[in-house]
Amino acid sequence: MAIAHFMAGSKLLFPQILRTSLLVKLILWNLIAGTNLSAQNIRPDQKPNIILILADDMGYGDASVYGHPTIQTPNIDQLAEEGQRWTNFYVAASVCTPSRAALLTGRLPIRNGMCSDKRRVFWSSSKRGLPSEEITIAEALKEVGYTTACIGKWHLGHKNPKYLPISNGFDYYYGIPYSNDMNKTQKMTKELYQNPKISYYNVPLMEGDKIIERPFEQHTATKRYTQTALKFIKENKSSPFFIFLSHSMPHVPLFASESFRGKSERGLYGDVIEEIDWSVGELIRTLQEEGLEENTLVIFTSDNGPWKMLDEHGGSAGQFRGSKGSTWEGGMRVPAIFWWKSAVKHGVIREMAATLDLFPTICSLTGAKFPKDRVMDGYDLTATLLEQEESDRDEMFFYMGRQLFAVRKGNFKLHFKTREIAGFRKYYNMEHSTPLLFNLGEDPSEQYDIAAKYPEKVKELKKLAEEHLRNIEPYDDQIAPRDGDVGTEKF
Ligand code: MG
Numbered sequence: 001m002a003i004a005h006f007m008a009g010s011k012l013l014f015p016q017i018l019r020t021s022l023l024v025k026l027i028l029w030n031l032i033a034g035t036n037l038s039a040q041n042i043r044p045d046q047k048p049n050i051i052l053i054l055a056d057d058m059g060y061g062d063a064s065v066y067g068h069p070t071i072q073t074p075n076i077d078q079l080a081e082e083g084q085r086w087t088n089f090y091v092a093a094s095v096c097t098p099s100r101a102a103l104l105t106g107r108l109p110i111r112n113g114m115c116s117d118k119r120r121v122f123w124s125s126s127k128r129g130l131p132s133e134e135i136t137i138a139e140a141l142k143e144v145g146y147t148t149a150c151i152g153k154w155h156l157g158h159k160n161p162k163y164l165p166i167s168n169g170f171d172y173y174y175g176i177p178y179s180n181d182m183n184k185t186q187k188m189t190k191e192l193y194q195n196p197k198i199s200y201y202n203v204p205l206m207e208g209d210k211i212i213e214r215p216f217e218q219h220t221a222t223k224r225y226t227q228t229a230l231k232f233i234k235e236n237k238s239s240p241f242f243i244f245l246s247h248s249m250p251h252v253p254l255f256a257s258e259s260f261r262g263k264s265e266r267g268l269y270g271d272v273i274e275e276i277d278w279s280v281g282e283l284i285r286t287l288q289e290e291g292l293e294e295n296t297l298v299i300f301t302s303d304n305g306p307w308k309m310l311d312e313h314g315g316s317a318g319q320f321r322g323s324k325g326s327t328w329e330g331g332m333r334v335p336a337i338f339w340w341k342s343a344v345k346h347g348v349i350r351e352m353a354a355t356l357d358l359f360p361t362i363c364s365l366t367g368a369k370f371p372k373d374r375v376m377d378g379y380d381l382t383a384t385l386l387e388q389e390e391s392d393r394d395e396m397f398f399y400m401g402r403q404l405f406a407v408r409k410g411n412f413k414l415h416f417k418t419r420e421i422a423g424f425r426k427y428y429n430m431e432h433s434t435p436l437l438f439n440l441g442e443d444p445s446e447q448y449d450i451a452a453k454y455p456e457k458v459k460e461l462k463k464l465a466e467e468h469l470r471n472i473e474p475y476d477d478q479i480a481p482r483d484g485d486v487g488t489e490k491f
Contacts, residue, residue: 047144047240047366048340049296051229051283052137052358054103054244055276056096056153056179056251058335059306061318062273066335068316070265071273075281076337079300083339083346084385090354090396091304092377094324094331096155096179096251098399099303099355104136104156104168104244106359106378108399113475114156115401129157130168131475137359138169138242140368147171147236152225152246155179161209170244174207174228176216180248180255190424193310196253218255221248222272226279230286237290240366245283247276252313267312284339297340297365301355305331309424321446325427326419327398327405328446344385351391352408357381375473397468400429407465411441412454414461435462 061067065077065085092102093109101107101114109115112134130136138148149172150165157163158177165173183202186192192200198215205213229245249255249272256271260278264270280300287293306315308323322328336353338344356378363370364382383389398406398413406415415436422428437451437458451458 047146048343049233049241049243049292050141050146050362050366051243051245051296051298053280053283053298053300054100054152054246055300055302056247056249057304057307057315057324058250058273058276058302059315059317059323060320060330060333060335061316062250062306063277063335065337067318068266071270072264073273073277073280075277075284076300076335079280079284079298079337079339081346082341083298083337083344084349084388085347086336086338086349086351086353088350088352089301089334089336090332090352091302091334092354092356093399094304094326096153096303098401100154100246101130101134101156102377103303103355103358104138105130105134106137106356106376107134107374108356108377108397108472110399110402110472110474111375111377115399129160129163132162132167135371136169137362138165138244140169140359140363140371141240141242141366142169142171144366144368146240146242146366148242148244149173149229149232149236150244150246151175151228151232152221152244153179153248153251154246164206164209166208172208172232175205175225175246176203176221176248177206178203180216180218180221180251181253190310193252194313196255198255201253218248218253219261220257221255222275222279223257226282229279230282233283233286233290233292237292245279247279249276250315252307252310254313269313269315273315294342297338297344299358300335300337300339302334303355305334309421319445322418323421325421327400327415328418329413329440329444332396332398338385340385345388347388349384349388349391351384352393352396353381353384353391354378354393354396357391357393361385375471395464397465402474404465404469407461407468408440409461409464411439412457412461413438413440413446414451414458414465416465437461 062071063073063076065080091099093099098109098115101109101112105112113131142148148170150170152175154165155178161167180203185200185202198218201215203216204211205216229243232243254268254272256275260271260275264274287296304324305317306323308314317323317330320329320333322330324331360370360378361381364380379392384391396408400419405417406413418430419427434451436449437454438446
């Protein structure tokens, strides 16, 4: 009651402010929320629905609006036209599991434990799961009245039900618990990957914590995820909802439904992207039909750069060097579009941001509680989204597993180590005794090492990396072993 009075008083005191921009309203709202306003006092109609679309292994250059010459993505392009298209947007890791963990928790994988352990130095801990003490975006949103769904690929643990989406803030889950190329039924060669069959992968399709189909008929993956999302929108339109639509494509093996197969000039990879584009169109059309387009934030991005080991079955990083599994720009920089008809100020945004920033931004836009009991690694992008103000992010740390490979501040990026492809599923690392320095403004393709020319810049970035590492407390598997690693269900 006291809170209600405070709210009423605020409106009397600041009527003019409340008639100004949405940004001012949100700032005022956050100030009010900061005074221990409880979640249930926020009116549901003030909170936007959120649909977070995550493509898997889609490269920076795979949509026509990001410059692809032959793949046609009219619906993604339309989102960009009406919303914001970002050109300096990063993931926190260039492989699936740590990238997704960072996106959902707003914390670097080295803090949340979803990066490599000693046995698998560079890859992810996908054989375990997201520690239960981590807070996901879905958990934060549930606290303020959202109904939440995870549709599609999870890959944050599956060997115990406590790792699944329904134990991590999602009311509803429909999808595959890990990558579509896992649980192989035979030894895979490059040729088999490039001529995929459903029977090569014993991947389960799950609803909640139950397996409903196995092997998953992947030809209809994108179509069925989309139909499920549309149904969820229609059934939950009366209260705020959060949908994490996590496509399992275009991660190999590539599969497209009959309506898209053989249609794209770019071949099967293009068919797959064009079906994801169709999915975006269906979502927007449904939001319009249901009268939700003014009150829904749609975010479209990818979990890492393209997987180039399979030739034309992998996507394009545009003009960026490197690919999935490396900390070159091509592995870490991804497409990112924000669309919210009544609020996002449309344009092309060249500010720096990362999937790590989605957690604080979503908290700011919804009144969800921002965790204060742990180190968070994101920045609130609200002012950039609503008013095109400068982003607070001016630096980015590029990890490979537990190791810091590179750091960026402003336009300068310094590589201590790099990772290169040596063939099909073969990689090697290069340690640079003299780190490599690139100016991403003048040289976005990281072609011209200018370390010798700018020793002061090298020193500055080295210092930044050292300071960062001094303040990192890695998640320690030894100190905090995750119980229940061995599940009862055979996945
Ligand atoms: Mg991926």
